[in-house]
Amino acid sequence: MLTLTGIPGVPLVKPGDDLGGLLAAALERAGRAPVDRDVIVVAQKVVSKAEDRFVDLARVKPSARAMELAAELEKDPRIVEVVLSESRRVVRKRPGLLIVEHRLGFVMANGGVDRSNVGPVEEGERVLLLPRDPDASAERLRQQLSRQFRCDLAVIINDSFGRPWRKGIVGVALGAAGIPSLMDMRGRPDLFGRPLEVTVTCFADEISAAASLVMGQAGDGIPAVLVHGLDWSAPPTQASYLVRGAEEDLFR
């Protein structure tokens, strides 16, 4: 049986907070001591907040290119400037929509630059960027939480992405530590002894999607989920490994 439990009682996260400590305290208060091979999925937004990935829009000077793109897309030129500064290139655009290749390789709307749930309105207009290195953030949390609970945990930092062809956003992994992001089942025989042709499952994204169900959509109401009951034999791989290189991609 696979169980996913929202970790309740994590306070609103502020820049400089010890996120691992907050998560550990919330787990302890909830009486949920994790065990070996439990996976803790943490929402990108709280990781970004703890790492102070805020940008104050009042201090952003849009470039000429950002101004032009903002006019074309009917967007705030300051936000377009921030998106471009986070990105390697624009993949698709149309009014209201800007899909870029983020500097981390993720193809995503608005380069992960987020306006919702970033703080009270009176704190001014701020946006929140992705963590600088989500795999490293996941690894730090993994080490801290594994030490705290004296067991061997995995950590995934998740976000929700749109995708081509299908409506709606789904949970995906931005960072991963202690777990194989992909499970390569190629070559194992199927039930009838015929080799499976290609079955490389994106384990980290499936876990991220499952955790998203529990996090719900109230921003960081439930910013972390404890996943119990998974098993794996492959060595850990980071979420950066999930990015398909532009040269083998048929859709950009």
Add this chain to the structure above:
Amino acid sequence: MLTLTGIPGVPLVKPGDDLGGLLAAALERAGRAPVDRDVIVVAQKVVSKAEDRFVDLARVKPSARAMELAAELEKDPRIVEVVLSESRRVVRKRPGLLIVEHRLGFVMANGGVDRSNVGPVEEGERVLLLPRDPDASAERLRQQLSRQFRCDLAVIINDSFGRPWRKGIVGVALGAAGIPSLMDMRGRPDLFGRPLEVTVTCFADEISAAASLVMGQAGDGIPAVLVHGLDWSAPPTQASYLVRGAEEDLFR
């Protein structure tokens, strides 16, 4: 808490089998009577088998177009013929890879035509197609299982799809009944009272991905998963509603 339990002891499914009856018997044997709002996720492959969606490759006559495409892509011309007959159009191709828009609207590799786990080698070369109408299949199973267990269940028929930009396949919904496939959260205020801009979550795909974690990759070793602990308020919508129309899609 969200729990996902693989339903054990479902026998190998054959054409004409009463799949709902087999699932109900397996649930009863396992002592797992579902309750209101439980979701039963069933692997596409067993639904297709019960519906006898097999095609005997010995009886397939490849068209000139299939022969040409098969030579270009280094594939079996009979399989290419079956893929084309299941599809509206080719979206991308290169040697070894054929991505089509299935007649149901899904953009997917090989039009869902599957060679693995379709039966013992001595039964000859067969492939398995998607269910003819996965939403209708889900609805039939939903009615049968809800009646059997005297409660209000939801059913999702899942499959695993590749996607652009990210490696690996993830669980997605082909058919859904009794559950909103999309959850539209647009306009609800975020934690700080600012309206969320766009948050339409693909509930059915996230559930499908979570169930895929439990089904594992051994074909129909665990062909169905009982998901307990979800809630929703939106009315049910079919999985066909998840297909983004070509006219609003930027990637085909």
